[in-house]
Amino acid sequence: MPPVVSSADMPATGTQDEGVRYGPALTLLASLFFMWGFITVINNTLLPHLRSVFELTYFQAALIESVWFIAYFFASIPSALLIERIGYKKSLVTGLLIMAAGALGMMLAASIPSYGVTLVMLFVIASGITLLQVAANPYVAVVGKPETASSRLNLVQALNSAGTMLAPAFGAYLILGRSKSGTAAAGTVLTEAERLADAHAVILPYGLVAAVLVVLAVIIARFPLPVMSGGSKDGEKKKTRLLNPELLKHRNLVFGIPAIFIYLIAEIGVANLFINFVSRPDIGNMTHEMAGNYLSLLWGGMMVGRFAGSAIMQRFDAGKVLAVFSIGAFVVMMITVFAHGPVAMWSLILVGLFHSIMFPTIFTLGIKGLGPLTEEASGLLVMAIAGGALVAVQGWMADTYGLQTSFLLTAACELYVLFYALWGSKPTHVEPDLVAVEAE
Template sequence: MAGPVSSAAAPAATYNPGTRYGPALTLLASLFFMWGFITVINNTLLPHLRSVFELSYTQTTLIESVWFIAYFFASIPSAKLIERIGYKKSMVTGLLIMAAGALGMTLAASIPSYGVTLVMLFVIASGITLLQVAANPYVAVVGKPETASSRLNLVQAMNSAGTMLAPMFGAYLILGRSKGGTAQGEVVLTQAERLADAQSVVLPYALVAVVLVVLAVVIARFPLPDMGASTSRLAKEDRKHLSLWSHRNLVFGIPAIFIYLIAEIGVANLFVNFVSQPDIANLTHEQAGRYLTFLWGGMMVGRFAGSAIMQRFDAGKVLAAFSVGAFLVMMITVFAHGPVAMWSLILVGLFHSIMFPTIFTLGIKGLGPLTEEGSGLLIMAIAGGALVVVQGWLADHFGLQTSFLLTAICELYILFYALWGSKPTHALPDQQIG
């Protein structure tokens, strides 16, 4: 998934023409790259853990559910921590929390333990949540105010680059170095093979931990530009007669984010297992992990293309067209076989590309002074990714290929939102920030 937009309000700052912002922006872009990279490693980690711990699809997708539950529980504590120690120290703290979780993954592999794995993934995701809430506001101020949007697009592209490269890293260092990952189709491992396969996780997560610690040290010592005063919330008395729930685009946008995350995460997490099946592409998990790069690469290409298209066409109409495309390729995935089914599933990445940022933008349109609160509710909806476990249950009871009907249904709700639910009601004047 692309990195979600922070719910924190963009702080006001005074642009200083004499300050060189390039190095700071480059450093911040590396954070976006890292959390995109680490998030998508899960897509190659899940089929690996499925064979090591002999998990059902329900248990496999529960791993990703734990990841997104962390977003829900860590968001408010993250905001409170930032209030206490500031944005820069919070970024350093987030990186160190992620590093601790990555080192914990090496412990989980050494035991090996499914329970410890879940706990450590929760720790990593909590660190990412803190990092997102702290890093996004910085991107808004490191440079000219009029180019803030361009900078945000740049770091989101770096996030996509991380998601595109992670499958190759995971396929080579995790799946490529394990018996389960290089076997043709499903394989039952002996106790010794399971222990040996579990050890293949140690090196990649140790490398990730080292990179995260180095980044934390660099940011702690780097003279990041000073932040301006944060925008204040509308006074209680002033907003007494204003209601978030009178805005249709927000009311229907919250479930749209929630439902979209189910679709995106379900496709990514079950991709390797799906294309590895004999009647689809008959690949090893290692080979299938490499094809996952095309799925995330399609999301990066689609994000750039969608941005250009929306300069000429209404965002709601573009979202509707992409949701129709996503529905059609998912139906092909469900009913086709062989390479056609594999490539149709890869193609859904292209159509999913614009969905999160477009839904988010449409959801806060016309909220005016309520934008901050509305943004927070949309961010909380990211927890919808935890319900990917529902698709795991469907895969166990009705078959993996049939389970993608859930994804197709999700696309239909996005179409409904694009055509009707996203239309603003009781629109308020937008706040000027920065």
């Protein structure tokens, strides 16, 4: 294990030599971003499917996604502790194997079929993704110049968006396209036999996902990844603690945690209700299978936005870029709430473009200047992804006030992101930077 090194002891980062050194590692890490984006967004096609199979209300369907994001809350700090104990590389492998176990469990849940087992297995998959998030996000942020960390994380998050863009087509074909509920007209009532047959449509896609995850775990286990280390004034790494008072000195982290939490309410609310909204007769007037294909455009917009954002942030301040994107997101969500027909549908699709840079940019702004506190800060920021669990609140709003009106909650979330971009993200205390020092 190499000695702890501070940024003051290291040469300037971001040179061509370092680009060569870290290029293969970043490429492999990008594959992780792709996979967890892919698996997360399968839920967007899974929810309307399960809503028909188990005859769920909007609230009950949204509760499935809530369980997924509650896992982030419970698994984040244990993930940070595990990384401290076994290192980043073994933690990445462990996270992939946990996800594979959950995917195999989804095959069992579909065979029974069981709503309860489905909830448990989604929790397991999300716990594995949480471990990957806590490890991979700060990893990417430190392998290069600190001032371009947001650009770098947006670049690999673009691969995450590539996964989210392909997942709806995968889910629409292998889940919705192979089920009665996915191909029937909106409002069709299924028989018990048809619901049982529909439940089995989940077995094949999750079997394929489990196989890919195991292969990726083997590849990473054999790959030489850089060791991430950090400096502190006394030259020793600080022990991870749940409530470290040192963290409170960093305004960008204190306001960044709720920024991640609130942003996830917006992103997940839009994605989960998209198919039901677009398929309505007064909006897109289409089947769930067709709406699933349009969902790919929403996630495709996020991929384009992240590639563009990565380039833009090479020249412009990340906070200012975040502010512009949050204003754009607020405007299109207000159009979605008050417009009808294709205008409302396309404005909802367009919000993907404006949401694109929000998570990676908030994350890198949140850990900026945290130095040896980065692991703890990363764990707390990933824990804040649990904000996606409050999509159940939007489900309740949709049941009570109407699906279209419920998107007012999304618009309100964009305003907090704007506040964070303009003021909350400004660092108030700076620690020595973390650096990647050598392969393990």
